[in-house]
Amino acid sequence: xxxxxxxxxxxxxxVLAAWPARVRRFLILEIERGPVxxxxxxxxxxxxRQVSVELTVEGKDYICRSRNMSLGGMHVECxxxxxxxxxxxLRFQIPTQPELVEVGGDVRWVVATPGTDQVGIGIRFHxxxxxxxxxxxxxxxTAA
Numbered sequence: 001x002x003x004x005x006x007x008x009x010x011x012x013x014x015v016l017a018a019w020p021a022r023v024r025r026f027l028i029l030e031i032e033r034g035p036v037x038x039x040x041x042x043x044x045x046x047x048x049r050q051v052s053v054e055l056t057v058e059g060k061d062y063i064c065r066s067r068n069m070s071l072g073g074m075h076v077e078c079x080x081x082x083x084x085x086x087x088x089x090l091r092f093q094i095p096t097q098p099e100l101v102e103v104g105g106d107v108r109w110v111v112a113t114p115g116t117d118q119v120g121i122g123i124r125f126h127x128x129x130x131x132x133x134x135x136x137x138x139x140x141x142t143a144a
Contacts, residue, residue: 044070047140049094055123056089057082064121066092071136073105073124081119082107088123096142097135103128 046068053076055062064078074090082088086107091100109122128136 044072045140046070046075049139051092051094054091056091057086067120069136070140071125071128071133073108073122076121076123077113077118078121079117079119081110081112082121084108084110090123090125094135094139096138097131099131101128101132101135103132 047070048068049066051066053064053066053074055064055076055078062078062080064076067075067077069075084107088105088107089102090105091102093100104126105123106126107121108124111120113120
């Protein structure tokens with residue numbers, strides 16, 4: 001017998017999207033424990049670092065703020081939500097290198113922040129350059 005998934009849960013792999021129409025604009029993800037979550041276990045540690053981030057999706061620019069980051073991705077807070085799986089381009093400045101970090105990524109999760117107009121968005125990086133990896137590691141070693 002197949003276990004029934006609770007309504008309101010959206011798995012990262014996109015298999016289950018049982019959101020009633022009235023709550024779709026306030027997407028709140030519940031991360032399931034089990035096999036799906038195992039596939040998305042983080043490898044790199046997260047660091048609380050706040051920088052301004054220019055995020056581009058389908059030619060549209062958003063200005064967001066990072067909440068935390070790692071070599072694998074970043075948690076940003078924006079005023080707009082993005083669909084899970086969206087391809088994004090990010091540009092941000094860190095104090096350990098003069099050039100902007102420019103990297104592609106994809107939206108892995110979205111969480112509405114209750115009581116605010118902010119939306120938390122998890123983005124996985126694709127193809128960080130070696131100089132950016134070096135600079136980010138130095139940035140992570142600095143005090144928050």
